[in-house]
Amino acid sequence: MSLPDPNDSATLPDLLRSHLAVVFVGINPSLYSVEQGHYFARRTNRFWPALSRSVLSLGAREGIGVDMLLPEHDQLLPEYGFGFTDVVKRASARASEVAPAEFTAGVRDLVAKLKTFAPRFACFHGVTGFRPLYQALSSSRAEPRLGLQDFVIGKTRLFLAPNPSGANAHFKLADQTRAYDELAGWVEKPSGSFP
Numbered sequence: 001m002s003l004p005d006p007n008d009s010a011t012l013p014d015l016l017r018s019h020l021a022v023v024f025v026g027i028n029p030s031l032y033s034v035e036q037g038h039y040f041a042r043r044t045n046r047f048w049p050a051l052s053r054s055v056l057s058l059g060a061r062e063g064i065g066v067d068m069l070l071p072e073h074d075q076l077l078p079e080y081g082f083g084f085t086d087v088v089k090r091a092s093a094r095a096s097e098v099a100p101a102e103f104t105a106g107v108r109d110l111v112a113k114l115k116t117f118a119p120r121f122a123c124f125h126g127v128t129g130f131r132p133l134y135q136a137l138s139s140s141r142a143e144p145r146l147g148l149q150d151f152v153i154g155k156t157r158l159f160l161a162p163n164p165s166g167a168n169a170h171f172k173l174a175d176q177t178r179a180y181d182e183l184a185g186w187v188e189k190p191s192g193s194f195p
Contacts, residue, residue: 010034014085015074020119021081021187022056023156025110027095027129027163028088028102038071039084040164047125047164050176056184057082085113087129095128103132111137115154120191122156123183126163133158146179148186159183 012029024047026039033041040047051057052068060080064073074084088098088106110133114122124130127144134144138151149158161179162171 011089011091012037012039012086014113015078016083016085016113016117017078018117020078020083020117022121022123022183023083023085023114023117023119025122025124025129026086027126028086028098029091031091031093034091036071039074041071045164046173046176050164050173051180053177054180054184056180056187083117083119085110087132107133107136111153114156118155120157121159121183121187122153123159123161125161127160128163130160147182157186159186
């Protein structure tokens with residue numbers, strides 16, 4: 001089976017630069033987000049409401065002058081230390097449409113991006129996108145767990161948050177916000193103080 005050509009369809013551009021505190025990593029862009037031109041654009045997605053309630057985004061909200069961050073703010077956030085990318089860049093209606101071979105290729109590309117830009121943290125959204133990377137890089141056979149991970153990519157610490165999709169009924173807005181607050185606690189720590 002051949003992989004779909006990522007150049008055959010539009011995608012969201014990576015919002016990456018050096019010296020970011022956190023890069024948010026999605027599974028792959030939704031067709032709707034690509035159509036809107038912004039990450040996590042669907043209004044039922046919990047990403048923006050949860051991030052806006054979290055202490056993690058306080059500096060960005062103050063700098064932009066808003067109480068609530070919206071998808072339209074994604075391109076401003078690198079100025080405040082936050083970037084965006086995906087494990088797989090091909091857009092689809094559902095993440096379940098992403099083939100295992102696409103995840104394998106996506107992990108390779110993502111690792112290269114993280115080594116190049118070296119953010120302090122990469123925050124993965126959901127086990128579906130994180131599992132292929134975890135299986136490729138971790139010696140553990142256990143299922144990935146939410147929170148700070150035990151291994152790094154270059155200088156980048158890895159953090160797993162719940163999938164913010166409205167379709168993820170296992171987690172609520174408060175759970176998503178708590179995950180970003182936990183990440184904020186790690187971001188505030190000096191680099192040498194990790195387990």
